[in-house]
Amino acid sequence: MNIIERFEKVDRRIIFLLVLLAVIIPLLFPIGFEIKASEPVQKFYDAIEALIPGSMVLVSCEYDPSTMPEVYPMNQSLARHCFAKDLKIIGMGLWPQGIPLNQASMEQAAEEYQKEYGVDYVNLGYKAGGIVVISSAAENIPNTFPLDYAGRPIEEFEIMDGVRNFDNIDLIISLSAGDPGVREWIMIAQGRYGKKVAGGVTAVSAPAFYPYLHSGQLQGLIGGMKGAAEYETILQTSGTASRGMDAQSIAHGLIIFFILFANFFYLIGKRRKK
Amino acid sequence: MIETLGIWIAALLTLCILSFLYKDNPFYRFAEHLFVGLSAAYWVVYSYYNILWPNLIQPLFGQGQLLLIIPLILGIMMIMKLFPKVGWMSRWPLAFIVGSYSGYHLITYLQSNAVEQVRATLVPFIQIESWKNLFTNPGVMTFLNAIAIPVVIVGVITGVIYFFFSKEHKGVFGGLAKIGVWFLMIAFGASFGYTVMARISLLIGRMYFLLHNWLHLI
Numbered sequence: 001m002n003i004i005e006r007f008e009k010v011d012r013r014i015i016f017l018l019v020l021l022a023v024i025i026p027l028l029f030p031i032g033f034e035i036k037a038s039e040p041v042q043k044f045y046d047a048i049e050a051l052i053p054g055s056m057v058l059v060s061c062e063y064d065p066s067t068m069p070e071v072y073p074m075n076q077s078l079a080r081h082c083f084a085k086d087l088k089i090i091g092m093g094l095w096p097q098g099i100p101l102n103q104a105s106m107e108q109a110a111e112e113y114q115k116e117y118g119v120d121y122v123n124l125g126y127k128a129g130g131i132v133v134i135s136s137a138a139e140n141i142p143n144t145f146p147l148d149y150a151g152r153p154i155e156e157f158e159i160m161d162g163v164r165n166f167d168n169i170d171l172i173i174s175l176s177a178g179d180p181g182v183r184e185w186i187m188i189a190q191g192r193y194g195k196k197v198a199g200g201v202t203a204v205s206a207p208a209f210y211p212y213l214h215s216g217q218l219q220g221l222i223g224g225m226k227g228a229a230e231y232e233t234i235l236q237t238s239g240t241a242s243r244g245m246d247a248q249s250i251a252h253g254l255i256i257f258f259i260l261f262a263n264f265f266y267l268i269g270k271r272r273k274k
Numbered sequence: 275m276i277e278t279l280g281i282w283i284a285a286l287l288t289l290c291i292l293s294f295l296y297k298d299n300p301f302y303r304f305a306e307h308l309f310v311g312l313s314a315a316y317w318v319v320y321s322y323y324n325i326l327w328p329n330l331i332q333p334l335f336g337q338g339q340l341l342l343i344i345p346l347i348l349g350i351m352m353i354m355k356l357f358p359k360v361g362w363m364s365r366w367p368l369a370f371i372v373g374s375y376s377g378y379h380l381i382t383y384l385q386s387n388a389v390e391q392v393r394a395t396l397v398p399f400i401q402i403e404s405w406k407n408l409f410t411n412p413g414v415m416t417f418l419n420a421i422a423i424p425v426v427i428v429g430v431i432t433g434v435i436y437f438f439f440s441k442e443h444k445g446v447f448g449g450l451a452k453i454g455v456w457f458l459m460i461a462f463g464a465s466f467g468y469t470v471m472a473r474i475s476l477l478i479g480r481m482y483f484l485l486h487n488w489l490h491l492i
Contacts, residue, residue, distance in 0.1 A: 016295045023474070023481050027492055069479020070472065096320055128325045131379065147328075183386075191386040203472035207465045214426070215394030217386065224468065225475035243492075244478040251474045 004272070007265045015258065022254045026246035033249050035242060040213055041230040044220025045081070047171060047198050053086035055170040056163065060185065061091065061098030062176035067202050071175050072101055073228040073241035074200040078173065079109035081235055083120065088159055090169070091123040092145065094133060094180040099126050099149050102175075118157035125149030130180035134188040138166045138195075166193050171219070175200040182209060186217050200227070285488040288480055395430050397423055429457040 037045070051057070059078060063071040082089050091102045106121050115121060124145035127133045136144040141163055147153060154160045162168060172195050174185040182199035189195040196219050201209055203224025212218040222231055225248060228241035290305035330349075334342040348367040355364035404420040435447065436454030443451040485491045 013296060019474075019477070020481075023477055024485070027478070027481055027485055067476075069482070070475045096324060126324060128329070131382075187382045187386040191382055191390070203468045203475060206468050207461070211391055211394070215390050217390055224471055225478065226471065240479075240482060244475065244482060247478045247481070248471065248474055251477075252471070255470060255474075 004265050004269045007261075008269060018254060019251060022251045023247045026250050027243070030243070031246045031250075033246055035229050035233045035245055037230040037234050038227070040210070040221040040223065041227050041234065042220075043213070044198050044200070044222050045231065045234045047196065047219035048078075048081055048085065048087070051085065051087055051170055055087050056090060056168060057082050057087050058090045058092065058169045058172045059102060060172070060174045060176075061093040061102040062095045062174060062178065062181040063101070063202075064095055064097035064177065065101070067177035068101065069240070069244070070202045070225045070228065071177055071200060072105070073225070073239045074222050074231060075102060075105040075175055076108065076239060077228065077231050077235055077237065077241075078175070078200070079105045079121075080112065080237065083109050083113035083115050084235075089121040090141075090159070090163070091121065091149075092137070093126050094130055094184070095177075096126040098175070099123065103149060119159055122154065122157050122159050123149040124154065131184045131188060134180075134184055135192075138188060138193050140165055141168075166195050169195065171195075172197045173199065176205075177202045178205065181205075182212075182218070186212055190217050203227075281487050285484055288484060292480075395427055397427075399424055399427060428453070433457050 048057070059075075059082075061071075061075065079089065089106060091099075091106060093099045093102060103123050106123065107117075109115070110117065110121060124141075125148060127144060129136075133144060142154060142160070145154060148157070166172075166189060172185055172189050174182045174197065176182045176199065182197075182201055185197050185199070190197040197217070198219040198221070199209060200222040201224075203226070206221070206223030206227070209218060209221055209223075213221050222228060225241050225244055228239070229245045232239045232242045287305045287308070290301040293299055294302040330342055330346060333339040334346065348370060351363045352367045353364075354360045354362075401420070401423050404416075404422075408416045408420040432450050432454035434454070436443075436451045436458065438451075441447055482492070
């Protein structure tokens with residue numbers, strides 16, 4: 001067996017091991033590659049910066065623990081950004097498992113910025129129905145969410161005073177890992193009610209949302225862990241996304257090398273067989 | 275103490291799942307079955323307390339909202355799918371869902387995903403400001419900004435031509451369709467690149483958990 005045949009029949013577990021090392025080593029010994037904010041992330045940041053203190057931001061979480069490494073850092077940074085600007089957050093979700101994750105992000109940021117539940121932020125919880133929930137909340141939030149995530153009536157909370165429908169919301173942000181998610185918010189909140197909508201999505205779904213950004217239907221877009229790291233960079237904070245970017249870059253480099261290497265030996269092998 | 279125990283369980287289950295990369299084994303099988311069973315139980319309990327109870331049972335039997343008898347009956351008809359003799363009954367609520375959802379969705383979907391996207395391509399082919407910017411500050415970014423709109427317009431037109439099957443793809447038409455294919459291939463490549471990034475991100479997330487939360491090495 002010559003070297004080309006050996007490479008053609010390489011055990012896939014060797015590749016798994018190399019990818020694992022490419023991820024673990026930069027996590028243990030950070031390199032510190034530079035992270036620059038891309039235009040979609042900068043737009044996301046600018047959309048929040050454009051709000052005046054006291055503005056209402058509706059943050060809807062449509063993700064679950066399986067996509068936490070990508071979306072949770074966005075959620076944490078977003079809560080910090082809003083509280084740093086004295087914005088009020090109304091949390092909700094079209095996925096049930098997004099609710100505790102959003103709550104954890106808001107609680108953590110609230111502790112850092114001395115914000116109070118019910119005054120500066122509230123979590124309305126989950127409601128089944130996807131697109132119908134968005135339409136219903138657009139017309140009447142208290143009717144759609146009479147209780148918060150812990151079952152307390154929302155009229156008890158100061159933050160909900162005067163909040164009737166989407167007219168009282170200044171910016172809507174959906175952090176999503178699938179459907180229902182950003183697309184449904186664009187269709188109803190932006191398309192039907194003309195509200196400003198921004199999104200944070202997993203890397204898998206990010207390419208599908210660039211047309212919405214180009215058309216102006218989305219105010220800004222954070223895509224995957226890389227987008228989350230860029231957002232952390234703009235906010236000058238170091239979160240889990242920034243810490244993972246060295247590993248991401250090395251692993252990508254390794255995969256590019258594998259693709260070129262495999263194609264090179266494939267072509268040589270093909271030529272020899274001829 | 276409970277948090278530490280949770281971290282240990284999560285770490286060991288992560289290792290059980292990752293062990294599949296070496297080869298199929300009983301540890302992987304155990305973690306897989308545990309996940310399937312727990313997920314099913316979680317969703318049953320969650321659906322009851324967060325969907326059925328607050329939206330149907332409590333308002334119907336607690337507050338006497340009799341109109342909710344209709345969705346209750348439709349829900350029961352849906353469960354009939356489990357019994358072959360009366361399985362046909364499940365088609366009625368399904369038809370109701372498909373019909374109402376389509377009607378509700380259709381206009382909004384077309385508006386957001388077709389009309390708005392077409393409108394976004396109805397822009398001048400040459401953006402004079404971008405080209406002026408290119409000549410005053412020549413560089414990669416200014417060049418990309420200058421050609422962005424022409425690339426979008428050419429991509430949309432040639433992409434649509436590729437999917438136009440009523441005319442044979444020959445001559446000029448065939449050439450344009452080929453350009454459309456190139457645009458599609460680049461889009462698929464970008465999409466695949468993002469997918470790789472997503473999967474690596476998930477691996478990083480798990481490794482970060484093991485090294486940070488479990489082993490406290492970082």
